[in-house]
Amino acid sequence: MRSAVRWLGGRPGLIDVVIAGALALTVGYSIVDPPGPASRWPVWSAWLVGVVLAAPVSVRRRWPLPALAAAGTAATLATVLGAVTAGMLLLSFAPTVLVLYLVACTASRVRSSAALMACLITASAAIVFFYRDVLPTLAPALDRSELPPYWPVELGATAAAMGVAWALGLLVRARRDAHAGLARQLAHTAVIEERLRISRELHDLIGHSMSLIAVKATVANHIADARPDEVRAALNTIEHTSRTTLNEIRRILGGLRADADPYHHGPPTGLAGLPELADRMRSTGLHVDLTITADGLPPSGVDTSVYRIVQEALTNVTTHTTATTCRVTVTLTGREVAIEVTDPGPLRPAGKPADGGYGLIGMRERVTLYGGSFHAGPSADGGFRVAAHLPFAPGGAAS
Structure with missing residues (x-):
């Protein structure tokens, strides 16, 4: 079970296809067995309507805004044309709600806000039109529903679902932006710490070597005439120290340039x-x-x-x-x-x-x-x- 969940977790597109299929079946079943008056459309069309309404969910990650336009348009047309049933209009706009969430997660706040307003306006107009012009033409339900169709309830539930989905999308986007900013800050801090470490390395290296060279040069200067052999030994030490220091500096700076470990090569x-x-x-x-x-x-x-x-x-x-x-x-x-x-x-x-x-x-x-x-x-x-x-x-x- 865990392996299956892990496998699906790495394939979000496949998860969207599964969600779209479940929505298509749910919408189709709600049209076939409605809580209120049935649609005038033939029974077999219920499953086709469900597929058309849910299909945009399967491509919402690749094309969020076009998928939202397609889902909203399909839900509005299905409602206005009476392809769905009273009492379950929220289901026809459920795919729009899911795509709107992803738009809020990925698009800018201006675009997602405009998308929310467009969805609210079109959904409200379609629901009001359905209850005013389409519902009176439908045959009454054979059985009395425990939840009779009532347009303020459907309109409020649909608007609330869209608002919650949009708000959750903005929250997820804000958290992702915060995590991305934190990651950039940590990377910047790591760069600064690395530079400080290297500056300490260079300070220790150069300070030690220059002190040694200064001491030997002072000794050589004082005994230059009296003891030339010791002067030669001092100069040999200065030469060896300067060469070793230059090699270590090249190693450290070369490690920076190659983005490698500066201690991998060179003297111990x-x-x-x-x-x-x-x-x-x-x-x-x-x-x-x-x-x-x-x-x-x-x-x-x-x-x-x-x-x-x-x-x-x-x-x-x-x-x-x-x-x-x-x-x-x-x-x-x-x-x-x-x-x-x-x-x-x-x-x-x-x-x-x-x-x-x-x-x-x-x-x-x-x-x-x-x-x-x-x-x-x-x-x-x-x-x-x-x-x-x-x-x-x-x-x-x-x-």
Whole structure:
């Protein structure tokens, strides 16, 4: 049963055909066995009239306005010509009501309002004409009806059905427009968030690399005459760092251009890239004591965030402190990654405060994105400490 309903749900045109067939049978039966005086038309014509009245419903999704015009015209003519019976005139306009609902769902409010007014006017005129000019010419019913024909009731019921169908159509259209607007807003928000993420990536990458280059260039400038071998080593580090940075920038921007994952290619930027990062920092004179305890791998987003947090923390050490040593501890369990970066300090005279600078803000935003905790501030021994916890679900998705 469920599979049949699912199969029909994917074929709305077929559903309309089924509804049209049911309406044709209902209208035909109401003409054959009416509650009031019978039509002068032959009995066999009842089923033909039912088919003509209900046929527009089967094509209402493809041609809503033409189907409404056809349904309204057929119902009006059938009523005026006496092809339908008193007491059941609402059934003759039932196909018009169904098509009017779809017009209100799909057409503009001006067009659907004009269609509603046209349907009300023609239906009212046809019903009044039927009771004034057609009904008196029909033979009285053999049996007294429990619901005798009464034109105000038929006119009111038909007008109410059309009004309700039109109002429901407008409500459905408004909800669809609201959902479409929400979808566009979510897509726009996703684009903005992606741009912010990429801007943080570029900030972390360029900030780290330029700090490293600045430190090595300063060292080379001071020892240029006394120790040329160290100058050459500093220049090699600058060359390697600049090339690596350019490659990563090309990878990130190339990923944007190709609408692909920017971390799919290029140098490792997760836990696997931390040893290389520590080696680069050691070349600046900062001894990095790196300890990684990991049982498996975190999700790719968390993996990249860990790398960027450690990278930014080490950049802050070289930029804002005079420390020559630093300790980095990364511990991965089945549910979270714990990061701790400590240095003995002290801060440089022009160093940033604990809550300032884009680096700390970027690290805090990365941690917040995964619902984790972040702390950055002076330690008890006079140095500086950065600690972050990034939780994630055991299955691999961020929690």
